[in-house]
Amino acid sequence: ADDEVDLKADKLPALKALQARMDAAYAGNPLDTPVDRAFASMVKDTAMPKALPQALLEGLEWDAEGRRYETLSGVIAYSARVAAAVGVMMCVLMGVRDRNALARACDLGVAMQLTNIARDIGEDALENRLYIPQEWLREAGISEEDFLKHPKPTKAVRQMVRRLVVESERLYLRSEAGITRLPVTCRPGIFAARFIYAGIAGVIRDQSYQTITTRARTTKVQKFGWLGLSMLRSFSGMMMPQSAVIYAKPLPEVQFLVDAATEGVAEKREWSDKFFDPIQQLRNADVEKHTA
Known part of the structure; x- marks a missing residue:
């Protein structure tokens, strides 16, 4: 979907065409192409909620409109659509509908998109794209017009990049607990x-958060190391106790994705959920007792 839109000079008509194709697939009348037939089959076989790919199209529409975001929450709302929605769709394809796992999948998607934004600030400015929250620019005394015309790695801009990175790293850590609830072969x-x-x-x-004139790159050696670590973490998680982080509330901006993926689905509860629920109920009762 991203390429179908990004590679077109006039993006809004391309989006309308994608919307029509998706509507047809969900109506059981896909276009007679391998991709459309496969998509319609997947929708039927997995009961993929339409709200999920719809969210992705909405995010692409925001891009096509050149939408700006007032706050970090707005940037996260955009990230929810173009990245977290993909993570939730992947969970559905894996047969995972657990609310806690879905919330952590959203954490990972948002974290990855925030990293993309932090990495590509200079390149995006050259294409008249801007994802830095408007309130951050105002706080730094930087006008949008000046930044897009002459992006510079000033101390203030690097501080904005740092804030994006810090938030992404927080969400990467939260996301790990959810990966252990995926099928072992997918982890x-x-x-x-x-x-x-x-x-x-x-x-x-x-x-030093300088991404205006320098692009952050990782090496092949690093990637091979992370692949090895991924294998280790995938199987060591089978022997480790479940982290309590799995129960962290979803980001408010992604709640609609979690709700869409679990609507009408009987949730399969993990044994740890059954263990922690009574404890949480006792804590809530204790809080009510002391605040009454």
């Missing part, structure tokens, strides 16, 4: 994505 690839993208964030940090 290495997802762990690899987590480590490689977090590695890019690390390179950005090592180059």
